[in-house]
Amino acid sequence: MSAITRDEVAHLARLSRLALADEELDHFAAQLDVIIGAVARVAEVAADDIPPSSHALPLTNVYRPDEVRPSLTPDQALSGAPAVEDGRFRVPRILGEEA
Amino acid sequence: MSLIHKSAAELGALVAGGEVSAVEVAQAHLDRIAAVDPQVNAFLHVDVETTLGQARAVDARRAAGEDLGPLAGVPIAHKDVFTTVDMPTTAGSKILEGYRPPYDATVTRRLREAGLVILGKTNLDEFAMGSSTENSAYGPTRNPWDLNRVPGGSSGGSSAAVAAYEAPLSTGTDTGGSIRQPAAVTGIVGMKPTYGGSSRYGLIAFASSLDTPGPFARNVMDAALLHEAFSGHDAMDSTSIDAPVPSVVEAARNGDVAGLRIGVVKEFGGDGYQAGVLARFHETVELLESLGAKVVEVSCPSFTTALPAYYLIAPSEASSNLARFDAMRYGLRVGDDGTRSAEEVMALTRAAGFGPEVKRRIILGTYALSSGYYDAYYGQAQKVRTLIARDFEAAFHQVDVLVSPTTPTTAFPIGERADDPMAMYLADLCTIPTNLAGNAAISVPCGLADEDGLPVGLQVMAPVLGDDRCYRVAAAVERALEGRWGGGLLSKAPAL
Numbered sequence: 001m002s003a004i005t006r007d008e009v010a011h012l013a014r015l016s017r018l019a020l021a022d023e024e025l026d027h028f029a030a031q032l033d034v035i036i037g038a039v040a041r042v043a044e045v046a047a048d049d050i051p052p053s054s055h056a057l058p059l060t061n062v063y064r065p066d067e068v069r070p071s072l073t074p075d076q077a078l079s080g081a082p083a084v085e086d087g088r089f090r091v092p093r094i095l096g097e098e099a
Numbered sequence: 100m101s102l103i104h105k106s107a108a109e110l111g112a113l114v115a116g117g118e119v120s121a122v123e124v125a126q127a128h129l130d131r132i133a134a135v136d137p138q139v140n141a142f143l144h145v146d147v148e149t150t151l152g153q154a155r156a157v158d159a160r161r162a163a164g165e166d167l168g169p170l171a172g173v174p175i176a177h178k179d180v181f182t183t184v185d186m187p188t189t190a191g192s193k194i195l196e197g198y199r200p201p202y203d204a205t206v207t208r209r210l211r212e213a214g215l216v217i218l219g220k221t222n223l224d225e226f227a228m229g230s231s232t233e234n235s236a237y238g239p240t241r242n243p244w245d246l247n248r249v250p251g252g253s254s255g256g257s258s259a260a261v262a263a264y265e266a267p268l269s270t271g272t273d274t275g276g277s278i279r280q281p282a283a284v285t286g287i288v289g290m291k292p293t294y295g296g297s298s299r300y301g302l303i304a305f306a307s308s309l310d311t312p313g314p315f316a317r318n319v320m321d322a323a324l325l326h327e328a329f330s331g332h333d334a335m336d337s338t339s340i341d342a343p344v345p346s347v348v349e350a351a352r353n354g355d356v357a358g359l360r361i362g363v364v365k366e367f368g369g370d371g372y373q374a375g376v377l378a379r380f381h382e383t384v385e386l387l388e389s390l391g392a393k394v395v396e397v398s399c400p401s402f403t404t405a406l407p408a409y410y411l412i413a414p415s416e417a418s419s420n421l422a423r424f425d426a427m428r429y430g431l432r433v434g435d436d437g438t439r440s441a442e443e444v445m446a447l448t449r450a451a452g453f454g455p456e457v458k459r460r461i462i463l464g465t466y467a468l469s470s471g472y473y474d475a476y477y478g479q480a481q482k483v484r485t486l487i488a489r490d491f492e493a494a495f496h497q498v499d500v501l502v503s504p505t506t507p508t509t510a511f512p513i514g515e516r517a518d519d520p521m522a523m524y525l526a527d528l529c530t531i532p533t534n535l536a537g538n539a540a541i542s543v544p545c546g547l548a549d550e551d552g553l554p555v556g557l558q559v560m561a562p563v564l565g566d567d568r569c570y571r572v573a574a575a576v577e578r579a580l581e582g583r584w585g586g587g588l589l590s591k592a593p594a595l
Contacts, residue, residue: 004466012462012469016418017425019446020458028459031520035463038521039407042479045486052481053488055308055338056294056537057563062337076201080429091427092441 003036004029102127107173107267107321114161114172121161121172125154125216128174132218132265135595140240141250141260143179144186145219150174153216160214170328171214176260176269179220180227181207181312182301186217190303191225191235191253194424194431194452204301205336206270206312209329218266221256225454226421227277227305229253230526233517234456241513242285244553244592248510251281251526254315258285261315263595268325269315274306275409276505276530278313279542283505283556286544286588288322288573289315291530293563294537295340297326298333306416307338309534317589319543319574323351326566342564345539350567354574357391361572362498365398367529373508375548379555380504383545386579387502387572397498399490404483405532410524411467411480412535418464421457424449459520488536495562500572503529505542505556533560541569543576544588554588 006029013020013028020028074087083090102110102124113119129147136142157172177183180190182200189195203211210217224234232240232255240255242248243263250259254271258281261269271278273291282289290313297312304310314325326347333339363384368377388394426432426448427441434447453461467476494501507528516522533540542556557576561568581587 008466009462012465013458014446016461016465017422017442017446017449018453018458018461019443019450021450024450024455024458028455028462031459032463032466034521035410035459036466039410039463039467039476039480041407042404042411042483043475045401045404045479045483047479047482047486050482050485052478053484054481056488056535057338057340059295059338064334072201079201080198082426082430082432083435089428092435092437092439092444094441096440 002033003040004033103131103264105267106318107170107316108324110173110267111169111171114157115167117161121154121157121216122151124172125150125174125218128218128266135263136265138241138246138595139243139259139263139265140238141176141221141256141263141265142219143189143222143237143256146186149185150216150218157214157216168213168328169324173215173268174218174266175210175215176219176221176257176266177207177210177217178223178254178257178270178272180223180272180303181270183207183217183220186220188220188303190227191223191237192452192454192457193236194448196431198430202301205298205333206329207301213328215328221260221269223256224253225457226303226417227253227272227274228417228456228460230276230280230523231516232256233513234454236454239513242510243595244286244510248512249284251284251510253277255281257315258282258287258289261287261317262589262592267317268321271313271315272302273311273313273534274309275413275534276527278315279505279530279540279556279558280526282315282542284510284554286554286592287315287317288319288541288543289313290322290326290541290569291533291539292326292330292566293340293539295338296344296564296566297330298336298339300333300335304420306413307420308416309413317587319570319577320351323347323570340564345564345566347567347570350570351574353571354578356387356572356575359392359500359572360498361387361392361394362397362494362501363394364402364501364503365396366400366402367503371507371525372504373548373550375550376504376506376508376555379546379548380557383557383576384502387575390575390579395498397494397501399494399532401483401486401490402532405487405535406524406528408480408483409531409535411476412484414460414464415467415477416464418461418468421461424452456520484535487532491532491536491538491562500568501560503558505529505558509548509551509553509555529558538563539566539569541573543573545576545580546588547591
């Protein structure tokens with residue numbers, strides 16, 4: 001039995017906003033099946049009573065005073081934008097047609 | 100001896116003493132890059148005028164009587180995953196082709212403050228995902244020892260630049276071994292500092308709980324000097340450790356292992372390890388014993404599941420981090436023809452801008468974080484992470500440092516593992532546990548494998564904030580072996 005199907009990979013690609021071609025999906029589905037089969041080995045470790053670690057250091061939230069400090073100018077912030085209009089990022093429509 | 104063959108410490112002293120100018124040092128390295136980089140492809144970007152401008156500024160500061168640090172006027176190659184305002188920053192990806200960041204990374208800023216002269220930006224596996232530099236969108240870097248082999252990765256441009264005498268120093272980042280593995284297979288020194296010991300601010304994120312900037316150099320002292328120059332607390336990085344930088348330069352100078360307790364990790368060896376790698380490793384362990392260290396075998400049973408845990412945790416974090424490449428605020432935008440929605444443009448851009456390994460990891464990470472799979476994959480991997488940290492903790496009750504080969508094999512041929520992700524992932528087998536636990540580790544050259552005449556690295560792992568111990572052991576090994584070899588390991592490399 002395969003660890004992951006082509007349909008599942010297609011679904012994950014959609015969730016990840018990756019418009020993959022059919023050949024790419026075929027290729028990745030086969031490779032991801034092998035990879036997921038291999039990483040599933042983590043399940044062999046008996047770890048029911050082990051707390052998870054999300055991080056290497058025992059840090060909790062780090063705060064600083066909420067003070068205004070120098071930051072990027074609008075021009076600097078927009079300097080890498082693919083499209084700009086009136087000092088703002090210009091983006092494709094985000095709502096459906098004919099609102 | 101020509102300027103390019105000198106150490107960073109020597110170059111810094113020559114510039115400080117006024118015997119040679121920073122401009123002359125920079126020019127010698129720019130000439131070397133022009134001569135050999137067409138073969139090596141270590142650099143993605145070199146800008147002669149920007150480099151010489153930095154060098155002139157150092158010379159002006161010296162002429163004005165300023166007290167410059169030990170690395171002022173020394174050239175450095177900078178991994179193209181750190182932001183730089185005066186050079187493009189691509190992370191090896193088409194999605195960031197030509198991108199000019201509006202701010203410097205903290206590591207970049209500290210290099211500038213130390214008077215280091217940035218020669219250019221080095222090649223890497225796209226978004227630092229890989230072990231060979233073949234995943235770069237701009238073509239692979241080649242290993243100076245054998246141009247048909249990989250220089251390791253992801254920091255393969257940085258390792259190759261130093262091994263090819265294009266720069267005495269370079270920066271890298273290590274998420275699963277991306278400094279230590281390329282250092283090992285190119286015969287140089289590479290250090291992964293304690294997580295949080297060097298700043299991630301302005302480092303393009305791959306897996307934020309693992310990413311660690313660190314130095315490459317041709318000798319242990321140079322690595323320590325660079326480590327000290329860019330490390331230390333940074334308020335701009337919320338996981339930066341607010342503690343003094345371990346005394347790494349002093350440790351590199353000391354190099355005394357008498358009485359030190361060294362543990363050989365039992366789990367790293369045997370099947371899958373190249374005979375020549377194991378032979379050099381065991382000889383080096385005997386050497387350390389002859390220098391007065393007490394060597395014992397230590398078992399770290401959870402290390403055998405570090406690789407699968409890493410390939411769940413790192414892609415999970417990457418799938419989240421790389422969501423920022425959305426074609427809206429910076430970088431590539433594809434398919435915006437006025438009819439398509441933002442979501443369609445986003446999906447087309449990401450499909451066109453990311454390479455295969457990045458796509459695989461985004462999909463894998465999205466899978467591991469999906470409802471229904473989260474507990475079995477990401478959740479379980481986080482528990483394994485706890486067990487690995489506990490193994491280290493138990494080991495460091497018995498010994499001061501742990502040692503292993505840095506990599507199971509020497510540099511592999513370009514193309515051999517390029518479309519076999521699992522084979523590629525095995526290159527990081529010995530380096531990954533340290534990333535998961537956040538402690539410090541170094542790779543130092545320990546000889547050439549008999550089968551192929553290629554470099555082998557010794558990995559020395561120390562506890563969190565025990566970075567100095569890595570340098571102490573590495574310096575001892577370097578001193579003893581260079582005595583035997585009559586020079587550094589790179590003196591055995593073929594001329595380019």
